[in-house]
Amino acid sequence: MVEHVRLRQNAAWAFAGFAWPTILMVVAIPVYLRSFGVRGFGLWSIALALLGAGGVLHLGLGEATIKYVAMHWARSEHREATRVVWGSLCIYACVGTLAAGSLWLISPWIAAGWFSLEGPELRTGRTLFRVIALGLPALISMQAVLGVFDGLQRFSVSQSLVLLRATLQVGGGIIAATSGAGVVGVAIVYVSGLWGTWLLGLALGIARLPTVRPSEIRLVATAKKLFSFGVYSSLTSLGHMAVQQLDKVVIGSVVGVEAVSFYAVPQSIAFKIGALCHSVSRVLLPFFSSRHKGTTGARLAKPLFDSWRLLILLALTVASGAYATSPWLLSVWAGPEVAAKSLPVYWILIAVYTLSAIIYVVPHNYLSAVGRPDILARNTMVVGLLTLVVQAFLAYFFGVLGGAVGALLYPLGQLPLIYVVVVTMETESPGELLRGLPTPVLAALVATVLAALGGFIASTRVGGHGAGLALSLVLSGLLVGLAGLALKRRRRNVFGSALSSVLPSIGRKSPRA
Numbered sequence: 001m002v003e004h005v006r007l008r009q010n011a012a013w014a015f016a017g018f019a020w021p022t023i024l025m026v027v028a029i030p031v032y033l034r035s036f037g038v039r040g041f042g043l044w045s046i047a048l049a050l051l052g053a054g055g056v057l058h059l060g061l062g063e064a065t066i067k068y069v070a071m072h073w074a075r076s077e078h079r080e081a082t083r084v085v086w087g088s089l090c091i092y093a094c095v096g097t098l099a100a101g102s103l104w105l106i107s108p109w110i111a112a113g114w115f116s117l118e119g120p121e122l123r124t125g126r127t128l129f130r131v132i133a134l135g136l137p138a139l140i141s142m143q144a145v146l147g148v149f150d151g152l153q154r155f156s157v158s159q160s161l162v163l164l165r166a167t168l169q170v171g172g173g174i175i176a177a178t179s180g181a182g183v184v185g186v187a188i189v190y191v192s193g194l195w196g197t198w199l200l201g202l203a204l205g206i207a208r209l210p211t212v213r214p215s216e217i218r219l220v221a222t223a224k225k226l227f228s229f230g231v232y233s234s235l236t237s238l239g240h241m242a243v244q245q246l247d248k249v250v251i252g253s254v255v256g257v258e259a260v261s262f263y264a265v266p267q268s269i270a271f272k273i274g275a276l277c278h279s280v281s282r283v284l285l286p287f288f289s290s291r292h293k294g295t296t297g298a299r300l301a302k303p304l305f306d307s308w309r310l311l312i313l314l315a316l317t318v319a320s321g322a323y324a325t326s327p328w329l330l331s332v333w334a335g336p337e338v339a340a341k342s343l344p345v346y347w348i349l350i351a352v353y354t355l356s357a358i359i360y361v362v363p364h365n366y367l368s369a370v371g372r373p374d375i376l377a378r379n380t381m382v383v384g385l386l387t388l389v390v391q392a393f394l395a396y397f398f399g400v401l402g403g404a405v406g407a408l409l410y411p412l413g414q415l416p417l418i419y420v421v422v423v424t425m426e427t428e429s430p431g432e433l434l435r436g437l438p439t440p441v442l443a444a445l446v447a448t449v450l451a452a453l454g455g456f457i458a459s460t461r462v463g464g465h466g467a468g469l470a471l472s473l474v475l476s477g478l479l480v481g482l483a484g485l486a487l488k489r490r491r492r493n494v495f496g497s498a499l500s501s502v503l504p505s506i507g508r509k510s511p512r513a
Contacts, residue, residue, distance in 0.1 A: 016159055018276050021166035025268060028170050028177075030333055032186070033261075035177040038338070042257040043125055044183050045248055045264035046115065047132045052245040054099050054136045063368055064088070065144050069151025081151070082209040087223055088144035089202075096137025103133035115257055127184050135191035138198040145201040148208065157208075161201045168193030235377035236364070239384030243352060243410045244271070247391055251403045254395045263400045265334050266346035270353050273318045277311050277357035304421075308362040312437070315357040316444040321476040322350045324451035328459060328469035341400070348404040355411035363417040375420055383413030447479035 033041050065088045072081040111117045111125035149158035172189040181189075248267075252260045322329075326346055330339035367376050387410040394402030455472025 016163065018272075020163050021170065022272050022275075024166050024170035024174075025272075026333065028174050029265060029268060030335070031174050031177050033265075033334060033338070035180075036183050038261045039121070039258050040183050042252065042260035042264070043117075043121075043128065044186070045260050046252050046257065047128050047183075047187065049245040049248040050103065050110070050129060051132045051135060051139060053241055053249070054103060054133075054139070063143075063147070063373075065147030066151045067368065069148060070153070073152055078210050079212055082212045083218060085144060085148055085205065085209060086212065087218075088147070089141060091223060092141035092144055093137070096140045099140065100133045100136040103136060104130050107133065115252055117257070124182075124184060128187050131184060131187040131191060135194045138191075138194045142194070142198055142201070145198060145205055148205040152208070154208075157204060161197055161204075164200070165193060165197035168196055236373065236380045239377075239380030239382075242384035242387040242391075243356070243407050246388055247403065247407060250388055250392050251395050251400060254392055255399055255403070259400050262338060262341045263345060263403060265338050266330065266342045267349050269329070270322065270346060270349035272353075273315060273322065273350065274353035274357045274361075276318055277315055277361045304362065304366055311361055312358050313440055315354050316440055317480050319350055319354040320444040320448045320451075320480055321473065323347070324448045324455065324476040325469055325472045326350070327452070328455060328466075328472065332466055332469050344401055345404040348401075349407065352404075352407045352411055355408075356414070359411050359418060360414045363414075363421045366421055367417070376417070379414065379417060383410055386413065444480070447476060450479055451476035 029041075032044060036044060065084060068084045069081045072078070072084065107129035108126050110129055111122055115125065117125045146158045146161060149155065149161075169190045172193055173186040176186045176189045179185075248260050248264055251263050326343065330342055330346060334342070364376060367373060387407060390409050391403045391406035394406040396402075398405070451472045454475045455468040458471040459468025
């Protein structure tokens with residue numbers, strides 16, 4: 001029971017680390033669109049995509065740090081955990097410096113040759129990409145800094161750093177944009193916030209771990225251990241970029257810089273569905289790593305399948321609200337021009353990230369924890385590359401909408417992972433995992449239709465798009481909440497049982513850890 005409480009508390013912190021940046025993003029994007037214009041926002045989206053793409057050079061050492069810190073700390077091998085952390089930071093210092101220098105040097109070619117920018121826009125693009133390059137060392141090594149606290153299962157610290165970083169980067173960017181600083185000024189604020197958070201996190205991490213002498217780090221041996229796990233995680237991250245960063249680069253190259261805005265704006269909302277599930281599931285990797293002792297998967301079956309069912313419910317809940325509010329959200333948030341060209345793209349991307357959350361999140365954490373990241377890497381790399389090829393092909397013929405349709409290949413290509421994970425369990429089967437699924441799916445569909453209908457009535461007879469958005473959002477939350485309470489009481493439904501095991505009964509206090 002104590003473990004359930006700790007998991008619930010850690011998941012709550014992980015959710016906070018998701019929610020606050022999301023709120024800031026919701027505020028920031030309309031401000032950026034007004035300040036930069038559609039082409040300027042497209043350029044900003046490409047710059048962030050390049051920064052995120054450079055982040056793949058974390059080489060998987062962030063997850064390796066989480067895994068080994070959790071494992072060594074559970075065995076009371078505290079000095080070994082410290083060696084892992086310092087080994088990661090040393091490697092990141094070299095990789096980050098090399099990555100930043102490389103992006104700085106090729107920035108003029110990216111601006112002029114890749115995206116065909118000219119005149120003042122060329123100078124702005126070149127400067128923007130170089131400013132973004134300065135943030136690469138901090139972005140890459142941030143994974144190791146946060147990995148210290150995630151490995152120790154101190155999510156309150158790691159997520160507090162995430163909250164601070166979002167506030168400095170996005171909150172500062174909003175102030176800079178409204179002050180007329182332009183896209184380059186916002187980039188300077190963004191990179192400064194990243195470095196400030198990194199320095200604070202490093203200081204807190206050093207204080208948390210026991211001190212070791214440089215000679216004790218044993219960098220070569222530590223690097224071999226980290227890379228034996230991290231190389232697969234890095235390849236997995238490279239595959240992820242197909243629906244996180246490289247998709248925008250592909251669309252910008254094929255369709256044009258301005259078209260990126262009509263893809264990036266709806267993606268920034270739809271992506272949060274998967275990001276929410278990934279954020280909450282961050283508690284699973286250290287949880288499974290600290291309990292996996294090289295035995296069969298039977299002892300992990302119940303927490304794994306219950307976690308999976310809960311994430312399915314969470315993804316369906318968020319997707320229901322996203323679909324119900326979609327006719328009015330983009331218009332109110334991003335303006336009629338963007339909404340008119342982005343709504344079909346938004347519908348498709350909601351499906352992409354909902355399916356990704358349902359199919360991929362739990363297998364990713366479980367296979368990483370039990371030492372089989374190679375399975376993830378092979379599958380994700382192949383699927384990611386195929387997705388980019390299909391996106392480029394469809395975008396060439398059908399524009400932004402074609403690129404969005406191509407992204408559907410990514411979650412569907414992850415389906416084999418479900419079978420791989422389930423067959424390692426001795427107590428459950430694929431049918432057992434999904435038994436009872438029609439009930440929450442039907443509830444989500446009904447909530448979506450009723451909330452959308454209420455929003456349509458409000459928008460046509462009360463107060464336009466704003467009223468439609470407000471009522472559809474309230475109805476969606478109310479209906480999904482009622483469905484969740486009803487499901488929680490149905491203990492014979494495995495999804496209701498999983499929900500009941502995590503959420504305390506109404507009026508009953510949770511036991512203290």
